[in-house]
Each structure stands twice: as C-alpha cells, then as structure tokens.
Amino acid sequence: MTDATADTLSAISSVQAALSVLATLQLTAYRYPPDTALTNSTEYDYIIVGAGTAGSALAYRLSSDCKKKVLLVEAGSYPPFESEMPLMFTTTPKTAFDYDTSSVNDNYTAQNLQDHIVSLTQGKMLGGSSNIGHMIHVQGDPHDYNNWANILGDDTWSYENVLPYFKKFENLIDVDLLATKYANLHGTDGLVKITRQIADDDSFYKEAFEELGHKIVDDTTSLTSSLGVSNPLLTIGDNLRQSSSLCYLAPAKARSNLHVALSTTATKILIKDKVAVGVQVVTSSGETLELYANKEVIVSAGAIHTPQLLMLSGIGPKSHLEEKGISVIADLPVGENFMDHTVVVVVVQMEADTSTPPATNPFEFPVPMTTLYAALNASQTYPDYQDINLLFPHDSAAMMQLCANSFKYSHDVCNKFAEANVGRKVFLAVHNLMMPKSTGKVLLASTDPTVEPLVYTGTYTNEYDLDLMTESLMDFAKVLETKNFKARDAKLVDTGLCTGLSGREFWKCYSLAMSATMWHYSGTAAMGKVVDNHLLVKGVSNLRVADASVMPTLVSGNIKAAVTMIGERAAGFITGD
Template sequence: MLGGCSSMNYMYYVRGNPYDYDNWASITNDDTWSYNNVLPYFIKSERLQDPNIWNTPNAAFHSSEGYLGVTKQYEKRTNKYLQAFSELGYNVVLDTNGNYTLGFTEPLLTMANGYRQSTAKTFLSPIENRSNLYVLKHTLVTKINFDEYNSAVSIEAIKENKEKITISANKEIIVSAGAINSPQLLMLSGIGPKKHLEDLNINVIADLPVGENLQNHISGISTYALEKIPEQSKNPHKYPQPTVMGFATMSNLQVYPDYQSVNLIVDSDYLLENCAFTNSFKKEICNTFYKQAKGREVMISQTVVLHPKSRGRILLRSINPSVHPEIFTGYFSDAADLENLALYIEHVNRVMMTSYFQGVNATFLIPPDCISNEPDSEEFWRCYALCMAMPMNHYIGTCAMGSVVDGRLKVFDVQRLRVVDGSVIPNMTSGNTNVPIIMVAEKAADFIKAENSYSH
C-alpha cells in the first residue's frame, strides 16, 4: 500500500532520545545527524493539535505548520494506570518528545480529525497533482543499471501486466524500498558482499556490507486481568485502544531509556484478537488468557528492549527479483537480549503490587508452558520472556550510514545513487521508528535540493 508501515502501524508518535542521534553522528563522523541538527526536521514535518503542550516549555520542540497531523490521547480510563506507575516511582509526564524522554504518559498519535495520518495521506495527497510526480503502482523494480563510471543511470522494472520497462535518471536514483527490499535491490544490482554476489554469478559493482546489521526491537507481552466491565462499543474514528506509554531506565544515572512499556487498556474480546491474530501466539496461550480474562478489563503490556545487541542479515535466495530474500532475524543471538527482556518484564510486573491492582484483585496471566516453574524465579521469567516474545517490525540497518551509505545517504563507491528509508539507520532509536524515518526523509529532501540547486 502507499504510505508503507505508516498506513498500518499503531500510530504512536515517538521521536526517540537525543542520545540516539548523537550516536548516529558519532558512527558517521558527521555532525549533521546529531540531535541538535535533526530536531528541526522533526519539528518541520509536524502539525501538533494539542492546546496543553503549547502551554508548556515543551512547545519549543513542536510545530503547528507541518504536513503530519499529531494529536494527544486523552482518556479517563488511563488515570488509574498512570497512578499505578507513579506509585512505582516513575514520573508521569505530558510529553516524552522533548529533551527529556523518560516517564509514563498518554501518547501522541499520528491521528487528526478522526483519521490516520499516514505519509501517503499527509505528504503525498496534498501534492498529487504536481507535474513532477508520477506514481507507478503494482510495479516491481528489478535492477539498477550503471555505466562504465559506476554511475547509476536507469532502473529496470516489471509492470502488473508483466511488461518490462526501463526508466532513465537525469540526475540520480533514490531507493526507498525499506530495510528488507532496499538491500535486496542493491544486491541484485551488484552492490553487496562480494562473495555472496559472486556465488550467485552477479557482477560486483561495489563490495559493501549490504544486508548486514539487520536490527529490530524485540518485545514481550504481559497480560493483566483487572476489574469486571460491561461490553463497550467502539468508534474507529476516535482514538484506538487507550494506551499508557512509558520509557524507563534501570539506572537513575542514565538519561536514555532501556525499555519502552506500551500498555493497552482493552476488553477480553480484544485480548483474544490481539493474542491470536495480531501477535500470532499459540492458541493454547490465547484460549487460557481469554478464559481467565472474560468479562474483565485487561491491560496488555508490551515491554520493548530498546537497544538490542543481536544482529541479523538479509541474503538473496535467488537472482529472480520476485523471490523474497532470506531474512535471518538473529533474535536472541546475543544472550544479553533475552536476559534483558526477562529483567524488564519482571520490572514492569511490579505493577501487581500497586494500590489499584491489589484493590481489584488483578490476575497476572501466565502461559501454560511456564506454570510449572517456581514463581518469580529466574527460570520462570526466562520461560515467560521466551513464551511471550514478539518482534516489533521496526526493521532497520541493512544499508547503514557509515558502512553502506555516507552522511548524505549516498551509496559508497558508486555515483548518483542514494538510499532513503529505515535501512540507513545505523543503530536503533529509543522507540517506534515511523517518525525517525520521516525525519530521515525530510533531511534527505534538503540534501537533494541543496545538491541540485533547488530553492528551499
């Protein structure tokens, strides 16, 4: 679909932490990616529609002029949960998108006037009649062609009717196919690990670590059954399931979060849908949880390891561009990630000791495979983390700045070729990746305009 993941995500507006971008600047040895230099691009794209934030010092971090409509969730049902996290010592804050990102809050959402603010709706729709925009749908780009000077000159593609076409570039080619398909296209075009390409008899244009450094946030789901509630009807044009979102650290000396806590307040029917369909857990787990939670309010708590150490990679399975590449996720290939996931889930579970959870006789739902473990033991939390782990679909890193592209997102060792998507992000941000990727696109637009002498 047009708009990529912004057309199907959970709509959370999360920028990450200043530490993330200063880290990018260090990796690329390019200060243009430092927090102070990316902040104007976060601000540029945003159209915040929230009167409360405008009356705080955090207003300096926001804009009301951009394409991307942003609103804040306000839902009375979250108050008791915010109070519970406050009892555990966390700050309750209005906005986590400024300089200080720690604490629990009701999130900002890429939602405005009752509608999802996808990049297709917000950036593409207003300019759909421009003479220099042409969107060719249902078309697969199969290869980038280079001349004898290693300059990208054209692309080959296959249309829906199987017609093969070639499109020439006057100035440059910009690849924006995401962290899975961008590396696939580069490798099919001869840019990638030399041995891997030679094994597939692909002519090597540039020997670069394309497809390596694949990263994703890994998370674990904890489920709590709380007070009895009547069934409620839902309006899709109002905010989605009420959410309490937190960013927490295990060290009081650290200014960036170790984990993100996304807490959906739902009913038992939504729990079943979320467990079986959205997250594809085993039916034994979903049925057990549903029976225990029937007729009660439920908190589905997703604990996210924000800075995983594990790395995966993308490899070609075939020189046929319609064959999906091999995706080696690498989840838990570094043992520290599983240890940390178990530790962070246990840390969040302290919510069971708070006044509200005690007062409604809250039930912490345990998957059948872990019931035989001694409660609260190291083995129990490890079992729980493994049973309830799931990826966040925040794929990044496979055409990373510093190794595949430079600080202007140009591919090393070739000319006239740039990559602009999540694959260029060298290290994971402290939160959802939608808004950081929009920021990368905003910066890339300025790079392109500056190098081609367009006015800003």
C-alpha cells in the same frame, strides 16, 4: 472452551474477504496522483523506488520544484479505505496490502508464534507501513541521535540537528500540549497532524507507575531525557490516520511533474561505470522497462526490500553475490545489521466487569493507551525498555485480533488470554527493548525479484539482550504490587509456557517463549557501512538510500517518525535545503 483464536482468525478472514471486494473499487484513489503509464527509456530527474514512509516525503519535497521531473515507483497500489480508519489496523496483515514476508525459523525464538516464524508485516501500497502501523508518534531520545553522530563522527545527525526536520513535518494539534513546555519541541505547521487520546481510566495506570518512581509527563519528547509515563502522541487527525500517503502524496496530487507508477516493481538499478543511471521495472501488465534518472536514483523500499534490490543490482557482500551468480559492482555489507525492537507481550487480568462497553469510534485508536519509557539504572537518562500499555474491556474482540492477527501468537497462547478476558478487563503490555545488541541479516533467496528474501531476525543472538529483557520484565512486573493494581485484583495471566518456574528463571523463560517482533526493521544499509553520512551508497555515484535501512542503531521508540525525518533529511541533502 472453544478455540477463541480460530474463531477470531475466521472472523478476520471474513472481514478481509469483504474488504478485498471493496478494494477493487479503489475508494481512496481520488485523493492521490493518477497512475502513470510508463514508456520505455523515459528520462526523469529523480527516480524514487518505494512510496512508503520516507519515499512519500521525498516525492513531495523533490517535486515541489516544478522544473524537476520525479518518478515514484510503488510495488503496491492505492491504500484501502479501511487503512484510513485508526480502528481497523488489525485487519490489514496478510492481505494484498502486506508483503507478508516471513522470517527463517531459527528453532529458538518465536516458537510460540503461529508456524514458529515471525510474520514481518510491511505495507505494500502508497504510504507503505505508515498505513499499516499502530500510529504512535515518538521522536526517540536525544541520546539515540547523539550516538549516531558519535558513530559517524558527524554532528549532522545529532539530536540538535535532526530536531528541525522532525518539526518540519509535524503539526501538533493537541491544544493542551500546545500550552506546555513541550510545544517548542514540535512543529505546528507541518503536513502530519499529531495529537493525543486521554481516557478516563488512564490516570489510574499512570499513578501505578508513579508509585514505582516513574515520572508522569505530558510528553516524553525532551532535550535531555525521554523517561516517564504518558499518553503517547498519535498520528491521527481530522478523524483519519495521518499516513505518509495522505499527508505527502495527496497534497501533491495536481503536480504534473510528479509521476507515480503503481503495481510496478523495481527489479534492478541500472549502473554504468559505477554511476546509477536508472532502474529496470516490471509493470502491472508484466512488461519490463528501463527508465532513466538524470540526477539520482533514491531507494526507499524499506529494510527488507532495499537490500534485496541493492544486492540484485550487484551491491552487497561479495561472497553472497558471487554465490548467486551476480556480478559485484560494490562489495558492501548490505543486508547485515538487521535490527528490530525485541518484544514480548504480557497480559494482566484486572477487575471483574460486566458493563456494556461503549461503541467503538472507528476514527480513534480503539482502546485506552499509555506508554512507559524506563531505565534500569537510576542515573541513566535514556530508556532501556518501552511498554505500550493497552486496556481492553471484558470479552474483547480487539484484544484477540491483536494477539492472533497482529502479533500472531499461537492458538494456545491467545486462548489463555481470551480465558482471562471472560468477564474481566485485561491490561496488555507490549514490552520491548530499546537498544538490543543482537542483529540479524537479509539474504537473497533467489535472483528472481519476485521471491521474497531470506530474513534471519537474529533475536537474542547476543545473550545480553535475553538478560536485559529478563531484568526489564522483572522491573515492569513490580506494577502488580502497586496499590492500584492490587485494588483491582490484578493477576499475571499464565500462558502455561513456563510452569513451575519463579523469579528470574520464570522471566527468562517467558522472555524467550513469548519473543515476537515490533515491526521496526532497520539497519540493513547502515550509515557508515553501506551509505555515507549523506545517505549516498559508497562506491556508486548518483545512488542514495533513504529509509529505515540507513539507521546505524535503533531509536528509542516506534520508528515511523524517525523514518519520516530521514526522508525529510534526504530531501534536504538533495535540494540543499
């Protein structure tokens, strides 16, 4: 068989080359505030570094007061037009719109990914990773936020008290769901439209999990437990991806008090007598400027670049900063506690299929999808693992794009999946742990801000996670024995990585061999350690962090909704709303 993975990557490269030409036309620029021409020493009330998921929300909320002058600094530019189309999310990694940071090879995990490293895809554009992610909207389990409240000793972050901030930005437009009990747990007049896609075949797969004792639910959002199998909520509305840029920055286009500086990199937070007074930036023309904030500097650059900027500014672990020759302003564990949802991908070969697949709608998620949240302990109300289950037709280019260009599995692995997909449907499960105990760290590779930091993922550094992944995969694999899967001649696709092993030994081997990322980086400026309960950096006044880096623990599910909530919450702290 030909190298299907090489063919896929070549095809994607050709598409990316064509799209890069279109990107020069800036076809989405008309939606957004114009690029600001910066002048040295200009003063603003607030300077926000990073126009991603949380930063866009902050910019909208803070600039709603026309008396406040807000500067939003973004290293990228306008999102490309294809980012608005839900179908095309697999084309964005490794382009100008992706930071394309890579992990440090630990010679243990990720060894069956391309180059034996994790490609830490992150959006570099207005809207950040909300323009590059997979559009699943999930609040998380109430236990997640109640745990935050316990860790911090502050009910501010309990589920009861964060729910209003979810509802503030949500606009549930799914008519059927609005007629259920779940409607009360969602907003209906927020800026971000959310809905579901339900395919004809979905009930077949949900019933298979129901046979194993999992509940079929309309929505896993709940005041008590998020367990069950459902069609997930998606941030898709009006035939467009509901990114933070589209939902928050586009409506603020005409605000004269909101200034957006594109292709501009913040290189240092200006701190005087332990008070943040502004930022140093390098503009698209290479000019270095100093800009000042009369009220606050808010860093929303994400869990990799927020710690980089803080450390470059003298806020971080004393020994590391001194090693780099950086004067220490605040000795804090910045960059530590790096978290991500640990992932392995499982592919099941399903029934023979020679039918012609219907044309793909570019304005919808490309394939049928269900999600399962499950606990290994029957008495536990919150999930140990999540499965995002995707059904691909025979000979699917989309499946190969996901394997080769999103997860970036090796050619050998993806070719095995391609072989199984010839003339047969495949069921692909993205299986990930909700609360891994392993943590990694982000360190400076250089004092040069243009050099990407070192990211040590820390995957499986705590043996508990490898054991839990093994047990949870064994639990998930029971679906192969259900009547629905047997009726379709379902078979686990052999990657060739754990040949000769069976049972628990096989799944432990598989857990390690197929380890990858869920792109849910967080925790590197955690509340209680680096920032206080109102997200203010300890030991430095007028400096706040608002993005995934402030999470003390992960949440149970895809993190975009939680990060948006953090942006909304930070705006509330600042404005007193």
